[in-house]
Amino acid sequence: xxxxxxxxxxxxxxAREITWRELRERGFENYVEVLGALGALGLRPPVAPMxxxxxxxxxxxxxxxxxxxRTRR
Amino acid sequence: MSESYRLIVTDTSPLxxxxxxxxxxxxxxxxxxxxxxxxxxxxxxxxxGAPGADRIVEWINDHLDTVRIIPTDVGIDQxxxxxxxxxxxxxxxxxxxxxxxxxLRSDAEARALLLFEDTDIxxxxxxxxxxxxxxSTGDFLRELESARLIQSSDYILDRAAAQGRNIERQxxxxxxxEARKRLQDxxxxxxxxxx
Numbered sequence: 001x002x003x004x005x006x007x008x009x010x011x012x013x014x015a016r017e018i019t020w021r022e023l024r025e026r027g028f029e030n031y032v033e034v035l036g037a038l039g040a041l042g043l044r045p046p047v048a049p050m051x052x053x054x055x056x057x058x059x060x061x062x063x064x065x066x067x068x069x070r071t072r073r
Numbered sequence: 074m075s076e077s078y079r080l081i082v083t084d085t086s087p088l089x090x091x092x093x094x095x096x097x098x099x100x101x102x103x104x105x106x107x108x109x110x111x112x113x114x115x116x117x118x119x120x121x122g123a124p125g126a127d128r129i130v131e132w133i134n135d136h137l138d139t140v141r142i143i144p145t146d147v148g149i150d151q152x153x154x155x156x157x158x159x160x161x162x163x164x165x166x167x168x169x170x171x172x173x174x175x176x177l178r179s180d181a182e183a184r185a186l187l188l189f190e191d192t193d194i195x196x197x198x199x200x201x202x203x204x205x206x207x208x209s210t211g212d213f214l215r216e217l218e219s220a221r222l223i224q225s226s227d228y229i230l231d232r233a234a235a236q237g238r239n240i241e242r243q244x245x246x247x248x249x250x251e252a253r254k255r256l257q258d259x260x261x262x263x264x265x266x267x268x
Contacts, residue, residue: 045233066219
């Protein structure tokens with residue numbers, strides 16, 4: 001993979017156009033490598049908006065974390 | 074929170090993000106038991122001295138009451154593949170599925186919260202039942218931010234990327250040094266032949 005390809009893929013990943021799974025399929029060995037490439041370009045790891053195919057299960061997950069944090073206080 | 078509700082880490086990315094941001098402890102804040110399938114653990118820590126690996130091992134050892142490594146058949150297969158020099162890509166997630174199924178079978182009341190990387194959870198439909206909830210690293214951090222337990226999720230993510238960049242620079246510097254040395258050795262060898 002050339003440096004240009006690598007940079008293009010990382011930019012696409014940061015923009016949520018491709019997934020971490022796709023990065024792995026295209027030659028990124030581990031996530032530290034991804035974090036390093038994001039950092040070198042001044043980008044941060046992408047955060048998924050609350051939509052897509054798993055929203056209901058994610059909302060339950062967030063509610064569970066909220067509840068856990070509340071009861072631990 | 075009940076022991077029958079567990080957080081299962083499905084991939085190395087949340088571990089690496091949090092360890093590089095020096096924030097692994099946030100995983101413990103909701104008070105859940107944390108399960109790390111063996112294949113995820115091995116993938117994150119198998120290279121001794123790799124960035125974050127030692128700290129992940131240390132963190133698990135410091136929290137053995139709450140954090141456990143879950144043995145799986147996939148993990149055994151992973152060992153075999155490593156010995157044979159074959160790819161282990163994707164085995165972490167398979168091990169997480171196996172760990173999840175074992176856990177749900179062990180207790181009819183059991184429920185699990187699967188922790189995923191953000192882009193994977195956004196795009197791929199995860200097969201989940203009523204007893205399985207999902208969360209991404211970003212979701213997790215946003216809840217901590219709302220509860221004012223961290224400065225902000227962006228701060229943690231930026232810190233992880235900045236630390237990653239430093240590691241990458243160090244790696245490149247070592248790589249450049251090795252390349253220079255190889256070139257010098259090569260040139261010395263060539264000169265020797267000419268004499």
